Amino acid sequence: MQELHALAEAIGLQRIWWDVDGREQVVTDASLRTIALALGFPAATPEQIAASLARVEAEMTAPPAMIVTDVGKETSLPTSLAGAQLTLPDGTTRPLDTARWTLPAIDTPGYYPLTVNGHALTLAVAPTSCPTVASLGKGRIWGPAIQIPALRGKQPRAFGTFGELAEAAEVFAARGADAIAINPVHALFAGYGHDFSPYSPSSRLYLNGAMGDPALLGLPPLPDDAGGDGPLIDWEAALPARLARMRAAFAGLDAPTRERIAHDNAPHGEGLRRQALYDALDVHFRSKGAKGWQDWPPAFHDPDGEAVAVFARDNAAEVEFHLFTQWLARESLGEVQRRARAAGMAVGLLADLAVGVHTGGADAWSMGDTLLQGLTIGAPPDPLGPLGQNWMLTGFSPRGLARSGYAPWIATIRAALSTAGALRIDHAFGLARLWVVPEGQPSSAGAYLHYPFADLIRLVALEAHLAGALIVAEDLGTMPHGFGPAITERGMLGMRVLWFERAADDGFIGAADYDAQAAAMTGTHDTPTVAGWWSGRDLQWAQRLGRLPEDTTVDEAEARRAWDRGLLWASLTRDAAPRPAPDDPAPVVEAALRHIGSTPCGLAIAPLEDLLAEPEQPNLPGTITEHPNWRRRLNAPLSDLLQDPATAARVQALDDARKGVA
Known part of the structure; x- marks a missing residue:
């Protein structure tokens, strides 16, 4: 139906797209109708389509915010806006041509x-460009990528917090690092031991209160956690226990400290109070079985409604407690950044911005139709995921952004940069298009929804300029047309990950061939570690979970890996050094660190797991409970681990390579 297809194009839905193999795919008319309706444009009948097209035209001719x-x-x-008329002496008017x-x-x-x-x-x-690594005046820089909960300090805790992160920043600064990349620290669900993935936040505007450390701010430290010595984090027990300790700390605050908190929170206004109110409501209703605001009584769905106002009045102390946890997290993280810079880091924290938010979380509750309604975001079917992916997250509505004058996007970027010197934008392709899926339907029923890419990246550049911060745009996967040149022109860094930098003959490219305007990386939280890849640990997990490629046997996968080991070793060494055995990954890890360190990339990032030559990765994409995602911990305090001679040699190898030391 031509009218339906015209409507789809007008509202930004891409009816025809091409998969990773270059094959043309066509979105069904049924999917187009369902998604159009979710976007606010009914399309079930010719009359509805005509009315929706008229509405699109009316919106396009409305003055912008x-x-x-x-x-x-x-x-x-x-x-x-370009309308004017001239009034003549006789009182008649004449329109003026203002098109130019x-x-x-x-x-x-x-x-x-x-x-x-x-x-x-x-x-x-x-500005024409974001700040660049060159503008820092320090040449090629490097830093570790750290999963904060994995850290250990001298005191036993159930998981790492901003206190342990502050220690990590200082010890890495002393070893030559200029940045420390961290996992997202967005607000999760207060005290809830599930939905703990950092990439499924309740809000991207506010922080995970469980990460705050009173000792960083001169307050009495929280009591030591019991059960903090295991190799895996027991989030189900740890988060409720941490919330209880936070409540005890809040109850013991003196009047001057409470005044300090109120003073520091005042500039953050109504938005912060609404976040605290959401957390209070979530804790209250979650105890009754609710799993998001949609499960609350309908009267509480409206943040500005009477029921919410009455709850806030009757539970003022609870709201004040959650304001305290946000203050503690924000000021703690700010102190980490201050210490990192004071220790000599040119960047300090490199924050991570998740691609979307939990549909039942604070942002979805408070932002209304600024976010997509009735749609979740994910990825289309491809050879690695024949059924596609549904991340069960929501994101901004293109129309909502336009109506609001991009205020939520600006606020999101500004919040992330308020306590960091750089920002990584997860799945940055989402600035150009997102795969949207109707609620309750498979990913295959989705379609690409286009966003005002030019405006969004301009605003990122503007906020980066105002903050003096670097921007890293994750550009892994099937790139939308024009995306690469656009982020390059804006001075943003792409990502060049060792495993994906392959030549036409399937070999690994040399260090000198990496794109200079990028962050070179040995891996990400979603890829095997170097030690894990070399030893075949990822293949063991794939076999255990039935995730080997279709029609591939274990023997075939291991034979392919043996061949790839030869290709990688040849690229890493360029000499006749004997190839290490699969059970001897240490020389390969050090060579990989030298490899990314030797690239012309302005920034090199090494996951902490690679600096420690760990075989296990933090997250295995496509799994929830089958693999201990986001649960792994270091086996000792970081300062102790970095004193190990082998680890120290790896860190030194990366630092030397960055500085051009042979």
């Missing part, structure tokens, strides 16, 4: 209030 442009360039006014009217060029990046023809809006003027 924000115009986003570049420094030094004149900006054409949208037709919705432009706003003058502005040479300073920033946000400028603007009124055009009586319509108030904001003009956002983006």
